[in-house]
Amino acid sequence: MARNHVSATVNGDQVEFLCETGQTLLDVLRDELRLTGTKEGCGTGDCGACSVMVDGRLVCSCLMLAVEAEGKAIQTIEGMSAGEALHPLQRKFVEHAALQCGICTPGILIAARALLARNPDPSEAEVRFWLAGNLCRCTGYHKIVDAVLDAAREMRGA
């Protein structure tokens, strides 16, 4: 099967890859680029575990074809911390026990960062509705919501 050549940036690095036309961005991130921090929970855009940023937009990478990534800037969980320094959201998730199994965590962190970028002071209800596209089966969301609100407070310097 002929494969397509695609150039993009991932976490600021220039990347090139070959993909089948039917492969998703998620498939390529995980299987070709070996960035396995982005997870597949459903493959149908229902669980949010594969959330990434594409040109600043929050996207389920299982719903985007890899060929559509041509020329795009993609951000994944692997690019969230600055070296050893965790992003405040990452730190607060650990401190608040906001993760258990951790399979949904990368997607939720990417989605939560996108929320705080557009709304630095969300209410609890705004956090809950923004994260409604990210399924977590372990926590009941209580500690996740606490961690996001606390990270928002810290990032605002409040």
Add this chain to the structure above:
Amino acid sequence: MSTMLKYQEKELKIVGTRPLRPDGVDKVTGRARFGADYNLPGQLIGKVLRSPHAHARIKSIDTSAALALPGVKAVVTREDFAEMPDEMAAVGELMINFRDVTRNMMAREKVLYDGHPLAAVAAVSESVARAALALIKVEYEILPHVIDVVAAMKAGAPLLNEKQYTAGVKPKPDHPSNVAKRLEYGHGDLAAGFKQAEVIIEREFNTKPVHQGYIEPQACLASYSADGQAELWTSTQGHFVFRAQCAKVLQMEVSRIRVTPTEIGGGFGGKNNIYNEPLAIALSRKSNRPVKMVTTREEVFRGTGPTPGANVKVKIGCTRDGKITAAEAELNFQAGAFPGSPVNQASMCAFTRYDLANVRVVGHDVTVNRPKVAAYRAPGAPIAVFGVESVIDEMAKKLGMDPIDFRLKNAAKEGTQTYYGPKLGPVGYVQTLEAARAHPHYRAPLGPNQGRGVATGFWFNIGNETTCSLNLQEDGTLTLMLGTIDVAGGSRASMAMMVAEELGVEFERVRPIVGDTSSLGFNFLTAGSRSTFASGMACVIAARQMIEKLRQRVAKIREVPAEAVAWKDGRAQPADAGVAQFAPMTLAEIARMGGKTGGTIAGHAEINAQGAGPGFGAHIVDVEVDKQTGAVKILRYTVVQDVGKAIHPAYVEGQMQGGAAQGIGWALNEEYVYGDDGILQNPGFLDYRIPVASDLPRIDTVIVEVPNPNHPYGVRGCGEVPIIPPMAAIANAIENATGLRLREQPFSPPRVLKAIDDAAAAKG
């Protein structure tokens, strides 16, 4: 021989605090490696062909076209696996039969449900593997199917297994039946108990199967070498149990299979059983290449175990002053395609919250054309308790009693004789109920269309075989190798905390990891709420063994008798002023001299932990019912639970919140929907709706600590209990909000709306 370690009350420095979990940073940075994150050079991709029929005889399977497709390296079918005789083995709370295990992983005579595997291929890419599946030709003789448990029990129902005769019935029946087993528990004189009763309530309930809903689909990677050794990386709740099952169905020696557990992306009982693992090893053996198999979400729903749906009948008799005189239940549980539903556990959990003189529970384990059920958090208990706690609530109302006071009046306590066997030891049900009654939530005001509900749950908790190794490294740090999987709850943190507490060192000094199956001896899987109890006990034993060795080394170095050396505050010190005095030694100092004093210092435990302490929980929920849409909104939720001792309270709260959230989903939305054709209609998260963040309120938690006398820190376990009460608590709250008693789960908007409309129509 079994091991118990008595509870000792002592001042604690680390146990009961909230340090950061050792797997936390890897999980927030994407470094943590789950089942699908492992790859090997040269690996193939394996995919499974599944039955499109609910019930059919397999007349032939022709794989020749698939094998001829370029890039296809191996195909396996029933021909590649040995027939297995009936042989039972324990898997978590449930028993399995290898005759059925081998048939569930790969159909033999018949396909028994939509999604039943009947061939698997390994190819150079996923797209080639998928193309190969489409080339496999299967000839079916389609048979009538049966989905509903009540229909399946009737004479003349389509039979899944023509050789299955109901066990537990005397004399042995002369006709085969879908009822695999009848069981009965009880004590006292039921008829006399009901005769004494002044009020009797008898009701029937029905529930649908629900799925564990872990977000990580099953995934594994197998590599079989020509010398007969296999390696397997898989997402599992019990790598030793998976190894045993794979060895059995592949007819390999146990020690030739090495299983490395990956991080597990949720299990809740659903990852107690093998599915693709033996297929991946067989494909690797045939192709001489590593084979990776990742299930899709649709396959997870169609092919892996949900919890059963059930039909439940409950009858309770009571005096006017609120004493229960008799209690009876019939539990008819769907087992799926093979026997082995959790009806046994459900039977024992149905009434054990109460001290009852006259009880009988009859259970039926019934095969139907659905995927074989698997354990799901407190397997079976939520289903039985939905019925029983609904009737308890109705009874309290009829008697004009507060529902918590009614429960307290009949509550099980230390010395209560259970109807399934043991007398209860010290338990915290009364304390849990009292804490719930004292909670401000219980007295908070309610608005229009709002109602409050209460329900309670009981679970045994378990122990069993457990191994661990604690090694003192040359710089005085410690590595703790555990045989019990950390299924997400944070048990690695809890184990390291108990070791640090014993040794008197900082938590960060102990690095816990889960070892592979070749690094430790057999360890049971993480299920039944056993990890913190059993593995915790093993860790304490290993730490105490290490302390003993440390004392002896110091005695040798300092040339004093061993009795003169005490281990206090993380150092070897003179036991008291009356013994030979010497300069204290730290862990690091002793470790550095290890080579000169007899070699590396380690502690081990290989135990069969017994003495698990039962757990009880009480939930309070407020709901608001939208009478226009039938939608039920959870306004407030409080979980009260006796966990014995919370080693890490934040992670215990997380178990209570997560279990309650799963129970809320079970109550309000989740269900398997089948068409008349026996095909599952909602195998995806869009149509099988688990709770999302905006569905839920904050979930308050109250941790009650009545120590288990058979654990050094008093641990009971906590993961199972919180999923038990929500279904009943929410049904009771809806009744208080609307006056409508819902006895068919889930209480989804169409069901609630229909109940509202029916009630209005009945009123005229």
